[in-house]
Amino acid sequence: MSGSPIKARLIAEIPVERVDFASGEGAAWPVIGDIVELDQGFTGPNGQPMGMVVCFNDDRSVRWAADVLDSEIELLS
Template identity: 35%
Template sequence: MPKKATLLKNIPSDRARYISGSKNTFPQLGDTVQLDQGFTDKNGKAMVLAYKIDSAGNLEWEIEVYECELSPEI
């Protein structure tokens, strides 16, 4: 089962990419996201590629999230 976490902060739009569904469902504080690959930004800070998924399991948004912007895995 894919790992998930909750967003602890709103993510700036320059770190989000719309995939499908409603563009009005931009990822927000409190949303549950599915975690994918970890990486580091240009300054060496830990980040995670994550996806906001709708109730049917479809990918809506791809977001680049700093680890400190995520809750512990749920």
């Protein structure tokens, strides 16, 4: 079954070591308020719930991707 991707808002700064990909100039790094799409969830090294998220440009090219704690994003309805 295919559906719309789950979206969330970034509500905390992401440590640079958890950013997997960033393109463009400095504005392409994660910024609080960025809207992201959830890719997959997993359990972090300390047992905390985490997920991989992707932020897209308007043309749907990847702006950045990162591993985030569940507490660093706010799900959008």
